[in-house]
Amino acid sequence: MARYNARESEAKWQAEWSARNVFAASDESGRPKCYVLEMFPYPSGNIHMGHARNYTMGDCLARFRRAQGFNVLHPMGWDAFGLPAENAARDKGVNPRLWVESNIANMRAQLKLMGLAIDWDREFATCDPEYYGRQQKLFIEFFRQGLVYRSEADVNWDPVDQTVLANEQVIDGRGWRSGAVVERRKLSQWFFRITAYSDDLLAALDRLERWPEKVRIMQRNWIGRSEGLRFSFALSDGGTVEVFSTRPDTLFGASFVALSPDHPLAEKLARNDPALAAFIESCHHTGTAEAEIEKAEKRGHDTGLTAAHPFDPDWKLPVLVANFVLMGYGTGAIFGCPAHDERDLEFARKYGLPVLPVVIPDGEDPKRFAIGEEAYLGPGRLANSRFLDGMAVEEAKAEVARRLEAAGRGERTVQYRLRDWLASRQRAWGCPIPMVHCGKCGVVPARESDLPVRLPDDLNFAVHGNPLDHHPTWKHTACPACGGAAQRDTDTLDTFVDSSWYFARFCDTKAEGPVNPAALDYWLPVDQYIGGIEHAILHLLYARFFTRGLKRAGYTKLDEPFAGLFTQGMICHETYRDRDGEWLEPGEVEKRGGQAYRKSDGTQVVVGPSEKMSKSKRNTVAPSAFIDIYGADAMRWFMLSDTPPERDIEWTEAGVEGCWRFVQRVHRLVAEAEGLPPPGTAAGEAQGAALELRRAAHRAIAAVTEDLDALRFNRAVAQIYTLANAIGGADAGIDGAVRREALETLALLIGPMMPHLAETCWEALGHTSLLAQTPWPQADPALVRHDTVTIAVQVNGKLRGTLEVAPDAHEDAVRAQALALDGVRRALEARPAKRIIVVPRRIVNIVA
RNA sequence: GCCCCUGUGGCGGAACGGUAGACGCGGCAGACUCAAAAUCUGUUGCCUUCACGGGCGUGCUGGUUCAAGUCCGGCCAGGGGCACCA
Numbered sequence: 001m002a003r004y005n006a007r008e009s010e011a012k013w014q015a016e017w018s019a020r021n022v023f024a025a026s027d028e029s030g031r032p033k034c035y036v037l038e039m040f041p042y043p044s045g046n047i048h049m050g051h052a053r054n055y056t057m058g059d060c061l062a063r064f065r066r067a068q069g070f071n072v073l074h075p076m077g078w079d080a081f082g083l084p085a086e087n088a089a090r091d092k093g094v095n096p097r098l099w100v101e102s103n104i105a106n107m108r109a110q111l112k113l114m115g116l117a118i119d120w121d122r123e124f125a126t127c128d129p130e131y132y133g134r135q136q137k138l139f140i141e142f143f144r145q146g147l148v149y150r151s152e153a154d155v156n157w158d159p160v161d162q163t164v165l166a167n168e169q170v171i172d173g174r175g176w177r178s179g180a181v182v183e184r185r186k187l188s189q190w191f192f193r194i195t196a197y198s199d200d201l202l203a204a205l206d207r208l209e210r211w212p213e214k215v216r217i218m219q220r221n222w223i224g225r226s227e228g229l230r231f232s233f234a235l236s237d238g239g240t241v242e243v244f245s246t247r248p249d250t251l252f253g254a255s256f257v258a259l260s261p262d263h264p265l266a267e268k269l270a271r272n273d274p275a276l277a278a279f280i281e282s283c284h285h286t287g288t289a290e291a292e293i294e295k296a297e298k299r300g301h302d303t304g305l306t307a308a309h310p311f312d313p314d315w316k317l318p319v320l321v322a323n324f325v326l327m328g329y330g331t332g333a334i335f336g337c338p339a340h341d342e343r344d345l346e347f348a349r350k351y352g353l354p355v356l357p358v359v360i361p362d363g364e365d366p367k368r369f370a371i372g373e374e375a376y377l378g379p380g381r382l383a384n385s386r387f388l389d390g391m392a393v394e395e396a397k398a399e400v401a402r403r404l405e406a407a408g409r410g411e412r413t414v415q416y417r418l419r420d421w422l423a424s425r426q427r428a429w430g431c432p433i434p435m436v437h438c439g440k441c442g443v444v445p446a447r448e449s450d451l452p453v454r455l456p457d458d459l460n461f462a463v464h465g466n467p468l469d470h471h472p473t474w475k476h477t478a479c480p481a482c483g484g485a486a487q488r489d490t491d492t493l494d495t496f497v498d499s500s501w502y503f504a505r506f507c508d509t510k511a512e513g514p515v516n517p518a519a520l521d522y523w524l525p526v527d528q529y530i531g532g533i534e535h536a537i538l539h540l541l542y543a544r545f546f547t548r549g550l551k552r553a554g555y556t557k558l559d560e561p562f563a564g565l566f567t568q569g570m571i572c573h574e575t576y577r578d579r580d581g582e583w584l585e586p587g588e589v590e591k592r593g594g595q596a597y598r599k600s601d602g603t604q605v606v607v608g609p610s611e612k613m614s615k616s617k618r619n620t621v622a623p624s625a626f627i628d629i630y631g632a633d634a635m636r637w638f639m640l641s642d643t644p645p646e647r648d649i650e651w652t653e654a655g656v657e658g659c660w661r662f663v664q665r666v667h668r669l670v671a672e673a674e675g676l677p678p679p680g681t682a683a684g685e686a687q688g689a690a691l692e693l694r695r696a697a698h699r700a701i702a703a704v705t706e707d708l709d710a711l712r713f714n715r716a717v718a719q720i721y722t723l724a725n726a727i728g729g730a731d732a733g734i735d736g737a738v739r740r741e742a743l744e745t746l747a748l749l750i751g752p753m754m755p756h757l758a759e760t761c762w763e764a765l766g767h768t769s770l771l772a773q774t775p776w777p778q779a780d781p782a783l784v785r786h787d788t789v790t791i792a793v794q795v796n797g798k799l800r801g802t803l804e805v806a807p808d809a810h811e812d813a814v815r816a817q818a819l820a821l822d823g824v825r826r827a828l829e830a831r832p833a834k835r836i837i838v839v840p841r842r843i844v845n846i847v848a
Numbered sequence: 849g850c851c852c853c854u855g856u857g858g859c860g861g862a863a864c865g866g867u868a869g870a871c872g873c874g875g876c877a878g879a880c881u882c883a884a885a886a887u888c889u890g891u892u893g894c895c896u897u898c899a900c901g902g903g904c905g906u907g908c909u910g911g912u913u914c915a916a917g918u919c920c921g922g923c924c925a926g927g928g929g930c931a932c933c934a
Contacts (some may be wrong), residue, residue, distance in 0.1 A: 003886095014918045060925050126884060214929085221930060229933080245934060258934095298932080329933045336934085342849080342930055369878060536929085642860045648927095650860075658873055661886090717860075717870035725871090728888090788869090792867040797915050799867050826901085837914050845914050 004667035010756040014115055021774050023066075023117045025073040027508070027519060027538040034070035035523050036062040037503055039531030039539070040077045043103040044084065048112040049571040049613055049651060050532065052623040054452035054641040055717070057568060057713065059116045063752035064708045066117065067164045075506040075524055076111065076118045078104050078125035079520060081132075083177060086429040087384050088462040092201040096267035096429045100127060110624050115755050117772070122509045126431075126498035131505065133452020134514040135497065136434035140445040141553045143435075147193045148423075150443060152434075153421060154262065155328075157185040162465055163426045164189060184284060190433060190491070191419040194545045198223055199414070200559070203543055210564035212646070215536045224417025229401045230331060231410025232255055233307035235319065241265060241307065245413060246329030248404075249396035251338040253358035255348060257307040257319045257335050258300065262327035269321075270305050274500050276301055276321065281324040297348045299323045307335075310409060311386070322347060330415050338375065344831025345375040358385045361392060379460060396691045421542065423494045428467040436478035438486035445486075447480045453488065466490055499539055500546035503529075513555075513565070520556045520707070528711075529562040536567065566711055569648040570804025573619040574609035594634045610650045621651055633754035640713035641751055662724070663757055666750065669727055670743055670761040675736045679766045683741040689731050690738045696726035697745040698783035704749050705779070713753075720749055740765065749778050793818045794845045795827040803844075811838045818844040 017023065038058035042052055043285035062074035078100075085096035092099075104125060111118075142148040156165040156176035159766050164187065169176040194201075202754030204221045205216045222461045229634045235241055241257065259266045261283035267468050269275035300322040309315035317335070324343055325334055338348035339357040348355055359380040360366045362810035366383035382388040388505040409540055424433065434446040446453055456474045459467040469490040470475060479486035501515070503526055506521035531539075540562070547561040576584040578598060590606050596605040613620045626635050641647040686694050700723035701842060707716035727742050747761035751771050762771035791803045791814060800823035805814055828848050835847040 214852065218929060221851070224930095224933065226933075242934085247934075324934095326933065334934050341934065343934075346932095464879085493902095499897045644861080647854090647861095652860090652873080654873055655860075662872090664886090714861075721871050735852075769860085792868075794867080795917075802867065823901095837866095837912065839866060843915080845866080847914050 004664055004760070006633060006663065006756070009760045010113070010115060010632055012760045013756045014112060016759075016770065016793075017115075017117070017772060018120075020770065023072075023074065023772065024121060025075075025118050026071060027121045027522065027799075029071035031071040032848075033068055033073065034528075035060075035073045035526045035532070036065065036502075036505075036528050037073075037075070037506070037526045039529070039535060040079050040499070041107065042082065042084070042398060043100055043107055044102040045106055047107050047114075047192075047623050049621060049623055051111075052114065052529060052635060053571060053639045054568055055111065055114060055116055055648065056636045057566070057645055057711070058528075059114070059118075059755075060636070060640060060706070060713060061528055061530075061711065063117050063755060063772070064776070066772075067751060069746075069775065071596060072117075073122075073506065074116075074118055075122040075509075076116070076120065077123055077280050077496065077502055077506065077796065078107075078127075079499050079502075080104065080127040080828070081430045081492075082126040083427065083429070084461070086427060086461060088461070089429070094461075095457065096461075097127065097355045102124070113624065113627050114636070117755070124509055125504070126502065127429075129452040129454050131502075132431040132498070133454075134505070135431050135450065135493070135501070136446070136451050137423045137454055138501065138514045138549075139493070139497075140434055140448075140552070142192070142549050143445060145549070145552050147549050147552065148190060149193060149194065149420075150190050152186060152188045153191075153422070155187050155189055156182045156186050157187075159183055161276045164422060164424055170323040172450040173489070181317070189422050189424040190435075190489075190493075191726060192423055192497075192542075192545065192549075194421045195416060195418055197548050198225070198416040198418050200548065203416075205561060206605045208560060208562075208565070211562075212565065212567055212794040214563060215540065215567060217685075218536045219541055220420065222541065226415050226417075227409050228330075228413065229397075229404065230413045230416060231310060232764045233310065233317070233335070233405045234313070236308075236316070239265070239274075241319070241333050242331045243335050244413070245335060247340060247397070248333065248400040249339065249382065249385075249388065249391075249393050250340045250358050251310065251335070251400055252336040252382075252388065253339045253356045254276040254309065254317055254335045255338055255354040255356065256344075256492065257317050257333065258322035258325050259319065260327040260332040260346075262319055262323070263332045265333075266303070269305075273303075276303060279321060279614055281704070283321075296348060299350060300347060310404060314840065318353075319642075323796060328419060329417065334417070339371045340375050340377060340586070342375045342377075344544055345371065356384055358382055358388075399589065402760075419810055421494075421545070423492050424491040425499055425521060426469070426490075426581075427464040427492055428455070428461070430495060431498060432468070433489040433491050433493060435489040436477060436480055436486045438484060440484060441479055441486075443483045444486075446481060450480070467496070468492065491742040496538055496542050497546075500542045501550065503543070504547075504556070514572055515550065515555050517555050520550075520558070523565040524556065524558055525561055528564040528566065530568060532570070564643070568645050569643070570612045571651055572610040572648050573613050573621060573651045574610050575617050575619045577606045577608060579603060579606075583616075585618045586621055600666065604698075612648070613651070622824060626656070629665070630656065630757070632685050633757045637717070637754055641717045642714055644714050645711060663754065665728070666724060666746065666754075666757060668760065669724065670747070670764050671745055673739060674732075676740045676743075676765070677736045679740075681737045681740060683735070683737040690735050692736055693726060693730045693734060693742050696785050697724055697742045698779045699776050700747060700749060701779035702784045708752065717753070720746070720753075723749070728759045747771060748774065789841045791818075792843045793821055793824055794843065795824055795848060797845060798827070800824045800827045807841055811840065814838055814840075814844060818846065 019549050023508050025645045038054045044618050061618055062072050066072045080100045088099045089096040120831055139148060156170045158165050158178055158180055160178035160180035161175060165175055169184050202542045228244055229248040230244045231243060232240040232242045262278040266280060271783055300320040303321060305319040306316040307319050320829055336344035338345040338355040340359055355371050357371050360369050360383045361378055361380040379393055384389045388399060396583055401412050432455060434453045436444050436446055443455050456471055459471060461467050461471045475488045475490050477486055477488050490722060504515045507523040508516035543561050548559055550556050551559060576589045578584055580768055585606060588599055590599050596607050598605050611617060638656050683694055700719050703714045703719040723746055744765055747758050751758040759771050788804045789807050791805055792799055793801045793803060801821040803817050815838055830848045833846045833848055837845040
């Protein structure tokens with residue numbers, strides 16, 4: 001018999017699905033909808049294994065839901081703006097649009113080879129003017145709604161990429177993409193007012209029940225809500241300074257007031273104090289070159305001012321400027337209580353400031369309790385704190401707040417760590433910001449009739465800085481308000497804006513407006529979103545914000561775009577290095593007798609641990625190369641097998657070959673089946689081995705259905721193996737109709753996972769319809785149910801035997817049978833049973 | 849430093865508080881072959897026993913329970929996130 005020819009078969013079915021437009025989502029369907037979405041790819045040029053895993057999982061779910069009768073939307077697009085295209089343009093002299101387009105063409109072809117059930121009619125790229133023009137419209141609408149504003153701000157400047165970065169894009173003081181140490185600059189930039197929704201974005205996380213807890217925690221931490229008190233100190237120069245504290249209870253332990261180097265008061269004082277000015281200047285320099293080395297070093301500079309304690313005008317605290325106080329959080333000023341704050345303690349020790357404990361742990365003597373190396377952050381009773389003495393921490397916080405509020409000197413407030421989203425980028429390959437700067441009218445939105453504000457095709461990427469800004473004519477335009485000469489904004493939007501609403505555009509890619517409210521109403525929220533954990537904060541938070549913006553602009557009633565989120569693990573592979581420590585690709589290495597050698601010259605290779613596939617370690621395997629040899633189905637099967645989808649998976653040759661063998665085995669089971677009645681013949685009442693095979697089939701249906709519903713692909717795969725084993729082990733003489741039922745079940749169950757093989761089997765079984773258009777099988781409860789159950793019998797918790805009984809067997813009978821077992825008698829050694837626990841259908845435990 | 853997650857055979861991993869190791873990979877033995885590949889059958893946690901059987905086993909350590917991989921406390925290890933957020 002001929003082996004299964006994956007390449008031929010896969011091409012055939014892909015053409016067939018495409019010709020019959022099987023995977024188009026229809027908007028007017030009366031069926032329940034299901035929107036399955038995987039995070040769309042950046043068109044780097046090739047699909048990698050991470051994509052392959054992501055899209056396999058999504059496709060499996062989409063096909064499963066379609067078979068279950070849902071009207072499925074499963075689209076694909078391209079996150080096509082961004083720096084790599086610009087770099088390619090600069091380095092290779094190509095037009096970024098052409099570079100992106102050819103990458104997309106390549107990757108689209110690779111995705112199609114995977115046999116994905118995608119509605120390709122809805123495909124778009126974010127660099128299409130039809131898309132980004134509508135994004136510009138949204139930007140202007142958000143502007144009018146107060147969700148977009150322009151502000152001069154200290155920004156994170158990436159000196160390598162020559163652009164501003166959002167806070168979220170600065171990691172350990174370095175640009176997320178370039179890795180360059182970020183500088184601080186004051187620039188006028190566009191912001192999204194994401195902080196307008198701080199509380200809502202936080203509170204709604206509790207309702208996202210189908211999101212991983214891990215992601216919700218990360219977002220919670222990122223939003224960083226803290227409750228505290230905002231109050232002011234009177235200064236010796238007659239002014240005041242406002243501070244924020246979450247620990248107002250420790251106010252009597254205060255030993256200084258510290259201002260951020262960027263605090264307006266610090267800047268004002270510096271004008272008449274050269275030493276202070278120099279100190280502030282030096283603060284701006286740390287965080288550049290020696291950022292890591294000097295990271296922990298706390299430094300301060302005395303302003304000469306003093307601050308009066310809010311509850312004792314005669315108690316004067318020194319006012320310092322300190323490098324560790326952040327302007328961007330709270331008020332940019334703090335009171336320092338060294339006994340109960342690590343940072344304040346470090347600072348106080350360095351500058352010899354008092355350290356007075358005011359919260360005493362239970363069981364400690366207030367007169368003896370002293371602070372050593374570490375500040376005390378735990379609970380306790382107040383001491384050395386006048387009217388607060390004896391109170392618990394929470395009580396004391398409330399009392400301080402009450403008194404200061406009553407005196408009109410403070411108020412309880414909530415602070416968030418979340419800042420507004422800086423969205424301007426000084427780059428050319430992005431969505432132009434549709435704003436015009438007019439000398440007379442100021443900043444004015446572009447007219448709607450001028451949208452899209454198109455990128456010019458003749459950008460010069462050889463220039464330093466922003467090519468859009470250097471273009472000879474592009475930025476010159478007429479003011480939309482007065483008609484006078486004006487200039488376009490030459491910044492573009494952060495590419496995270498592009499990915500913040502694409503899922504909404506997919507609902508109707510022909511919509512005249514940015515989105516079609518009726519289509520959103522029908523399709524959103526996305527029922528299952530699948531992607532990498534690396535987007536846990538940025539993309540997912542921005543998309544949540546954007547959905548709220550769409551709501552405010554009247555496009556949807558929804559707040560949350562993704563009802564279900566799944567974050568898949570990464571793909572890992574062993575790493576290889578030659579004698580010189582140079583990385584080798586898996587294809588350059590061969591293994592013999594437990595050792596690895598370089599194919600080219602036979603020299604020994606050092607095998608390193610399995611790590612995330614990456615170009616730098618050269619441990620990547622290209623999906624397309626794999627598909628060439630084994631076919632898409634074997635790859636898809638591998639991606640779903642064994643490892644739970646949220647965990648990292650290790651790509652191994654052995655595992656992959658095992659998948660290929662299973663593909664062949666399934667094909668053989670079907671191709672070698674003899675004596676099958678024609679399609680449509682129902683399997684009737686069966687007995688003995690035939691009944692067991694029917695049961696295996698129906699139990700597989702029930703189990704696979706349940707596992708796919710819960711995205712437990714690895715377990716669904718195991719269930720299918722069990723069914724295949726049952727079919728392979730079944731008697732040749734078994735009734736043909738029963739055998740047909742089992743084989744058809746096998747074909748249908750692998751349909752979402754190995755769709756091409758499934759179609760081939762379906763056809764081989766005599767069907768003329770497509771399996772992709774065949775409903776999911778139904779398990780017969782009577783066949784899933786067990787006639788007998790195995791009951792474990794324990795003596796003192798140790799297994800001593802098992803019993804086969806009817807599920808509804810009477811407890812007394814079970815008890816008697818259990819006591820009669822040889823193993824039980826042996827274990828009891830004639831001792832009487834003190835107690836016998838019988839759990840119906842499960843276990844008997846005899847306590848002796 | 850803070851927060852979170854994960855520790856189960858040689859490996860990936862199963863297991864509503866109820867027979868630990870489903871299923872796969874790998875290994876071993878056998879069948880078919882001149883031979884190999886492919887395929888098929890059996891077997892495969894560790895120790896002990898000729899065998900029947902017995903003992904030990906889910907990172908360590910206490911506890912709750914008739915019963916703990918699973919629940920609770922304390923530790924250890926690995927991974928991830930945040931990181932001067934007052």
